[in-house]
Amino acid sequence: MKHAAGTIAFIARFVILGLALAFVVSLIWPGVGDRLRSAVGLPHSPAASAPSSQTAPSRASGPASYADAVSKAAPSVVNIYANKMVTEQGVQMYSDPVLQRLFGGRPALYKRREQSLGSGVIVSQQGYVLTNNHVIAKADDIQVLLYDGRVARAQLVGADVETDLAVLKIDVPNLPVIRTAEDHPARTGDVVLAIGNPLGLNQTVTMGIISAIGRQLSSSSPEDFIQTDAAINLGNSGGALVNTDGELVGINTLLIGKAANAEGISFAIPVGSAKRVLDQIIDSGHVVRGWLGVDYTFVPVAADSGLPAAARGAQVTDVYPGGPAAQAGLQPHDILLRIGTNDIVDPADLRRREAALQPGSKVEVSGLRNGAPFHAEVTLAQRPPMTPTASLDG
CATH class of the missing domain: 2.40.10.10 (Trypsin-like serine proteases)
Structure with a gap:
């Protein structure tokens, strides 16, 4: 009995030692088990071949740094210093102490130089720089500081108030022109x-x-x-x-x-x-946009109609006397549903389509008047200058 117990203990020690050795080998060479099974003709382990149901799906992660993007774009961004003379009302004091005590001072106009700071982007090897109109508005002198330290005087080519854009031109060789993302439309969340x-x-x-x-x-x-x-x-x-x-x-x-x-x-x-x-x-020094000569808003919908708050199309609120729409017979309360071959989604959509048309071109406008369909041919005029309603900062 004693001899049998010793034999069992001896075998147990070797089994434990073998299991420990197999564990260490599997940690060092994870695939050795499958290779040994293949060598002796045994099937692969199901646990090893089947993917774990607990494995988390891989996710695309953003870059750890945006330095590469900055290094590509930053050389094309310039500093703009717009200088202008400003006239201010002030009080000129008398040099004689007696007159100063009697009269205090007299109104006078003073001139001082004011500098606006802004930025710009080089968009052409010909020296064209895009910036904001409010940065350079009424400036007498515009200086541009390039990324590499060069300084150039800029000439104003033209400006557009509605987009608050201005185009400058500088005469500098070897300009770093920025690449544009026109082929990759911006998306919410980018x-x-x-x-x-x-x-x-x-x-x-x-x-x-x-x-x-x-x-x-x-x-x-x-x-x-x-x-x-x-x-x-x-x-x-x-x-x-x-x-x-x-x-x-x-x-x-x-x-x-x-x-x-x-x-x-x-x-x-x-x-x-x-x-x-x-x-x-x-091309022309200014931006040209088409104009129908009407103001419009969302189409009103009755509260109990069961329809969305804003239906498709645009409702005319005002017609400018003598304008293109007035000459074509459009009236207040007309509901415009189509311009040319395009359906009108809402007032914003109509504004974009209207502005994209060339002044002098003819377009058919159709919709509803007092519930009945109507059609009118409008010859567009050039959109008059508009005063921006938003206050600008930056």
Whole structure:
């Protein structure tokens, strides 16, 4: 009996030693078991061949750094210093102490030089630079500081108030031109970087996402804007909003500050709109848009109709006397449903389509008048200058 117990203990020690050795080998060479089974003709272990149901699906993760995107885009972003003479009302004091005591002083006009800070983006080897109109408005002298330290005097080619864009031209060789993202439309949720000259701090980069696209900042403007939460401050105006590949997505233009109890709400002009403005200003010095000569709003729907609050189309609220629509017979309360071959989705859609048409071109407008269908041919005029309703910062 004693001999049998010793034999069992001896075998148990070797079994334990073998299991421990197999465990260590499996840790060092995880696939050795399957290879040994294949060598002796045994099937693979089901546990090893079947994927674990607990395995988490892989996720695409963002880059740890956006330095590559910044290095591509930053050389194309410039600082802009716009100088202008400002006349102010003041009081000129008399040099004689007696007269000063008697009369105190007399009204006088004083002139002083004022400098606006902003940013710009180099978009052409020919020296064209995009910036904001409010940065250079009424400036006597515009200086551009390039990324590599070169300084150039800029000439104003033209400006567009509705998009708040201005085109400058500098005479400098070997310019770093930014790449545009026209082939990659911006999407809500995309990561973007704002590059500019906030508060005169020179090249500064902030990051955020695209909060929304297709924003209209004025009920009368046909232009759409990108909304972003990337930090934009005074001096960022005219700077670049780029994607994670360093491609230009938009031109930073507007921030809604703490005066409106808002944080993280800024706007940029989409690169497609900026390119169209650039091309027209280079060609003719100004932007040309079509105009129907009417004001319109959403189509009202009765509360008990069961329809959405805003139905398809646009309702005419006012017709400008002598304008294209008045000459074509359009009337207030007409509901416009179609322009040319395109259905009208809402007033914003109509504003975009109207502005895209050439002045002098004819277009058929159709809709409902007092519930009955009507058609009218309108010869578009050139859209008159509009005063922006949004206050601009940045």
